[in-house]
Amino acid sequence: MAEQNMTAGEEVLLDVRVAEASNLYKFYLNQEKKILGTSAVLVFLTIWELIGSTFQLINPMFMSAPSLIYKAAVQLVTSGEIWNDLRVSGIEFAWGYFLSVVFAIPFGIMCGWYKRMSYIFDPFINAMNATPRVALLPLVIIWLGIGILSKVGIIFLGAVFPILINTRDGVKTTPYNLLTAARSFGASEWQIFKSVVLPSTVPFILTGLRLGVGRALIGVMVGELYAATAGIGFMITVAGATFQTDKVFVGVLVFAITGVVCMEVLTKLESRFDKWRPKVGAAA
Numbered sequence: 001m002a003e004q005n006m007t008a009g010e011e012v013l014l015d016v017r018v019a020e021a022s023n024l025y026k027f028y029l030n031q032e033k034k035i036l037g038t039s040a041v042l043v044f045l046t047i048w049e050l051i052g053s054t055f056q057l058i059n060p061m062f063m064s065a066p067s068l069i070y071k072a073a074v075q076l077v078t079s080g081e082i083w084n085d086l087r088v089s090g091i092e093f094a095w096g097y098f099l100s101v102v103f104a105i106p107f108g109i110m111c112g113w114y115k116r117m118s119y120i121f122d123p124f125i126n127a128m129n130a131t132p133r134v135a136l137l138p139l140v141i142i143w144l145g146i147g148i149l150s151k152v153g154i155i156f157l158g159a160v161f162p163i164l165i166n167t168r169d170g171v172k173t174t175p176y177n178l179l180t181a182a183r184s185f186g187a188s189e190w191q192i193f194k195s196v197v198l199p200s201t202v203p204f205i206l207t208g209l210r211l212g213v214g215r216a217l218i219g220v221m222v223g224e225l226y227a228a229t230a231g232i233g234f235m236i237t238v239a240g241a242t243f244q245t246d247k248v249f250v251g252v253l254v255f256a257i258t259g260v261v262c263m264e265v266l267t268k269l270e271s272r273f274d275k276w277r278p279k280v281g282a283a284a
Contacts, residue, residue: 045066048065048066049065049066049067051063051065052064052065052066052068053065053066053067053068061243061245062245063245064245064246064248064249068246069246069249069250069253071246072244072246072247072249072250073250073253076247076250082235082250084230085230085231085232085234085235086232086254088148088228088230088231089220089224089231089232089233089254091148092148092151092152092155092220092223092224092231093155093216093217093220093258095148095152095155096151096152096153096154096155096156096158096159096216096219096220097155097159097212097213097216099152099156099160100155100156100158100159100160100163100212100216101159101163101209101212103156103160103164104159104160104161104163104164104167104208104212105163105164105167105205107164108163108164108165108166108167108168108170108171108205108208109167109168109171109201111125111164111168111171112167112168112169112170112171112172112201113171113193113197118168118172125161125164125165125168128157128161129161129165133154133157133158133218133219133222134222136154136157137150137154137222137223137226140153140154140157141226146228150223151219151220151223151224151228151231154219154222154223155216155219155220155223156219157219158212158215158216158218158219158222159212159213159215159216159219160212161215162208162211162212162215163205163208163209163211163212164208165208166204166205166207166208166211167201167204167205167208169204170200170201170202170203170204170205171197171200171201173200173204174196174197174200174201175200178196178200179192179196179197182195182196199273202273203270203273206266206269206270206273207270209266210263210266210267210270213259213262213263213266214259217255217258217259220232220233220255221233221236221255224237225237232251232254232255233251235247235251236248236251236252239251
């Protein structure tokens with residue numbers, strides 16, 4: 001009790017200090033995440049530029065510099081060389097991720113809600129989740145060919161299991177006391193699912209979607225490494241084989257920016273459902 005009072009007192013003092021602070025300090029507190037993140041990136045890029053270009057401490061063949069990567073990106077964009085690769089990789093990523101979401105969320109809900117269904121499919125889900133997707137790539141190519149379908153297939157296999165498992169576990173971890181309370185008021189199974197289970201599961205689904213983005217991007221890269229004639233992964237492979245390090249970094253940067261943008265979109269969406277997420281541990 002004393003510790004709680006002390007913590008509350010510290011929070012009050014902190015609020016008073018913030019209220020009495022200057023406008024500049026208030027702006028910093030409001031934008032602290034962006035300021036620190038941007039500063040860290042700028043410092044990293046500055047050090048990298050000094051090492052790679054200004055002082056040339058590393059051979060450019062093995063490690064490029066931000067200025068050289070920027071020039072390579074501008075050249076690829078102005079020449080139009082990168083646009084077809086972006087289009088191909090974008091189509092593969094969109095279809096693979098979309099199909100994984102459409103399949104994983106309903107199937108994960110059913111596996112979490114129906115006990116017998118969970119008993120039947122859990123061994124297969126856990127086994128496939130533990131299997132490296134790269135090991136399945138030769139089979140996917142044999143089954144689907146070397147066209148876009150094989151890439152969509154490997155992206156689907158990469159993204160589907162994080163979404164499915166998070167959805168399944170979200171349903172299973174619905175607070176039992178809420179289910180009991182709903183049933184005691186005579187709620188039907190559909191009403192329980194709509195009013196209790198779904199709100200409890202949505203934060204888990206969004207976490208799975210965020211994890212699935214990273215797995216899907218890995219699937220794009222892996223799929224285009226083996227059998228492709230276009231795509232960002234194919235561009236990286238060709239550039240690496242010809243020691244065009246700056247071009248390799250352009251491809252890596254495309255993947256990184258795509259991942260960051262998708263994560264930010266999903267994080268904004270997730271923040272709308274924060275009130276549904278239980279406040280436990282550090283989150284409290």
